[in-house]
Structures are given as structure tokens and as C-alpha cells.
Amino acid sequence: KNQVEQSPQSLIILEGKNCTLQCNYTVSPFSNLRWYKQDTGRGPVSLTIMTFSENTKSNGRYTATLDADTKQSSLHITASQLSDSASYICVVSAEETGANNLFFGTGTRLTVIP
Amino acid sequence: KAGVTQTPRYLIKTRGQQVTLSCSPISGHRSVSWYQQTPGQGLQFLFEYFSETQRNKGNFPGRFSGRQFSNSRSEMNVSTLELGDSALYLCASSLFTKNTGELFFGEGSRLTVL
Numbered sequence: 739k740n741q742v743e744q745s746p747q748s749l750i751i752l753e754g755k756n757c758t759l760q761c762n763y764t765v766s767p768f769s770n771l772r773w774y775k776q777d778t779g780r781g782p783v784s785l786t787i788m789t790f791s792e793n794t795k796s797n798g799r800y801t802a803t804l805d806a807d808t809k810q811s812s813l814h815i816t817a818s819q820l821s822d823s824a825s826y827i828c829v830v831s832a833e834e835t836g837a838n839n840l841f842f843g844t845g846t847r848l849t850v851i852p
Numbered sequence: 853k854a855g856v857t858q859t860p861r862y863l864i865k866t867r868g869q870q871v872t873l874s875c876s877p878i879s880g881h882r883s884v885s886w887y888q889q890t891p892g893q894g895l896q897f898l899f900e901y902f903s904e905t906q907r908n909k910g911n912f913p914g915r916f917s918g919r920q921f922s923n924s925r926s927e928m929n930v931s932t933l934e935l936g937d938s939a940l941y942l943c944a945s946s947l948f949t950k951n952t953g954e955l956f957f958g959e960g961s962r963l964t965v966l
Contacts, residue, residue, distance in 0.1 A: 772955075774957075779959075779960075779962075780959055780960070781856070781942055781944075781957030781958050781959045781960050782895075782942070782957045783957070784954055784955065784956075787954060827894070827895065829895075839908075840897055842894050842895040842896070842897075843894065844893075844894035845894060
């Protein structure tokens with residue numbers, strides 16, 4: 739069964755600290771993995787898209803890693819800011835199957851406090 | 853470049869009524885997909901339209917339907933509303949079909965069913 743699991747469900751950190759969010763998946767055949775940031779009451783915004791051959795991808799203070807062998811990804815946030823408070827959603831895309839091929843995690847809710 | 857526009861942003865309906873939500877994609881994007889987001893279930897795929905044709909469909913009852921116009925604008929309709937239909941409905945546009953390209957989400961339409 740194709741599934742995407744994220745941990746932790748929620749996380750509270752102090753401003754300026756680093757944190758790492760986890761995403762494990764069982765989606766097959768794998769096409770790509772995406773991380774989205776969703777502010778409360780807003781639509782998700784893409785942070786990174788990673789294909790099978792990419793191990794690391796950065797977008798400013800956000801760095802995503804992918805281990806296709808263990809089917810794990812992480813999103814590392816460096817020097818957190820109050821504006822990083824949001825939900826972070828991991829989405830895994832399967833190769834074309836003729837049916838729905840996007841699988842969503844339920845997200846990690848990050849709160850950055852001063 | 854204008855982003856994805858969803859209307860209305862908020863609406864309240866009562867059980868048994870129907871509702872129509874609208875989504876205008878980014879100019880040049882021919883794919884529009886719809887998602888339901890609830891606190892317990894996260895993001896769930898409803899359907900995708902590309903060039904006025906439904907290309908993909910999620911596991912939702914027939915009360916949920918959609919269409920796409922020649923200008924790529926899309927509408928989704930929910931008939932005979934139930935309390936459980938209360939959710940944030942997001943649409944996303946993309947250059948490519950079957951979720952192979954980057955998705956750009958709108959701000960969503962928050963539906964409350966009383």
C-alpha cells in the first residue's frame with residue numbers, strides 16, 4: 739500500500755535553533771518527492787522537488803535530503819525564524835499508473851517561539 | 853504573473869445544499885487539480901482536469917464533480933452537502949498533467965456545512 743508518514747506530528751522550537759522533519763514512504767514506483775510549506779489558512783507553497791538521483795536539495799535555509807534506498811527524506815531548517823511557523827507537508831509522486839499518483843503525508847506542524 | 857485564484861474564500865452552507873467552487877489557474881497552465889484538506893485526513897486528491905478532460909480521480913463519492921472550461925478555469929461542485937464535507941478545498945495548477953510538474957496551489961475555499 740502506498741503511504742507517506744511524517745514525524746513528528748508537531749514540534750516547538752526556539753527562534754534561531756535548527757530542526758529536522760522526517761518523511762518515510764512506501765510509494766512505488768517512485769517518481770519524485772516534494773516538500774511544501776503551508777501557513778495557517780493559506781495554500782501550500784513548494785519548497786523542493788527531488789527525483790531519484792538527487793540526494794540533497796537546498797532552498798535558502800531549507801535543505802531536503804532523500805535516501806531512495808531506505809525510502810526516507812528529511813527537511814532541515816537552519817536558524818529558524820518566527821515566519822517558519824507552519825505545517826510542512828511531504829508529498830511523494832509515483833510513476834504514471836493511470837490513476838491518482840500523488841500521496842500526501844499529514845504534515846508536521848512547526849511552531850517557532852521567540 | 854498572477855497566481856492561482858480561488859473563489860469564494862469562505863462560505864457557509866447547510867446540509868442538503870449544493871456548492872460550486874471556482875479556480876482560475878496560472879496563465880498558460882492547462883492542468884487543474886482539486887484537493888480536500890481536513891485536520892484529521894490531511895490533503896486528499898479529488899480529481900484533475902487537463903485540456904477540459906478529467907484525467908485522474910480520487911476516491912470520493914459521485915456528489916463531488918468538476919469541470920474545466922476552454923480557458924482552463926475549473927469549477928468543482930458538491931451536491932447534497934453533508935457535515936463531513938466541511939473542509940478547506942484547494943486547487944492547484946500545473947503545466948503538465950498527471951502531477952508530473954510542479955503544483956502551484958491557490959489559497960483555498962473554506963467550506964463550513966451546518
